[in-house]
Amino acid sequence: xxxxxxxxxxxxxxxxxxxxxxxxxxxxxxxxxxxxxxxxxxxxxxxxxxxxxxxxxxxxxxxxxxxxxxxxxxxxxxxxxxxxxxxxxxxxxxxxxxxxxxxxxxxxxxxxxxxxxxxxxxxxxxxxxxxxxxxxxxxxxxx
Numbered sequence: 001x002x003x004x005x006x007x008x009x010x011x012x013x014x015x016x017x018x019x020x021x022x023x024x025x026x027x028x029x030x031x032x033x034x035x036x037x038x039x040x041x042x043x044x045x046x047x048x049x050x051x052x053x054x055x056x057x058x059x060x061x062x063x064x065x066x067x068x069x070x071x072x073x074x075x076x077x078x079x080x081x082x083x084x085x086x087x088x089x090x091x092x093x094x095x096x097x098x099x100x101x102x103x104x105x106x107x108x109x110x111x112x113x114x115x116x117x118x119x120x121x122x123x124x125x126x127x128x129x130x131x132x133x134x135x136x137x138x139x140x141x142x143x
Contacts, residue, residue: 013094031104033064044093
């Protein structure tokens with residue numbers, strides 16, 4: 001069986017990596033800026049606990065003016081950004097990325113497998129919380 005979605009996801013990650021390499025080598029110009037949304041609870045994502053507490057499931061970072069130490073690795077990238085004037089290093093696994101976009105270029109991609117996993121997680125949580133609030137009215141029926 002051909003796993004089309006897996007092949008497509010891999011190639012979309014390659015596009016993302018090429019964009020990061022371009023930013024690393026040439027910087028950003030023409031008002032370009034990159035929005036990257038990723039799963040903060042992914043096992044291979046490294047960020048400070050205070051950020052994980054603030055964004056327990058996912059967060060979006062923006063690469064535009066102030067970013068430092070961009071490193072592109074085989075399975076992840078790392079970057080330092082400023083949050084409330086605190087320079088913070090993030091390590092983000094490519095498989096944790098949900099989407100990325102450059103609004104100034106009207107360009108963006110959604111990595112389907114990650115988005116589907118996020119939706120499934122939300123559905124499971126919703127179902128769990130709904131069961132806690134369910135009242136079985138059949139117990140109150142008059143015979």
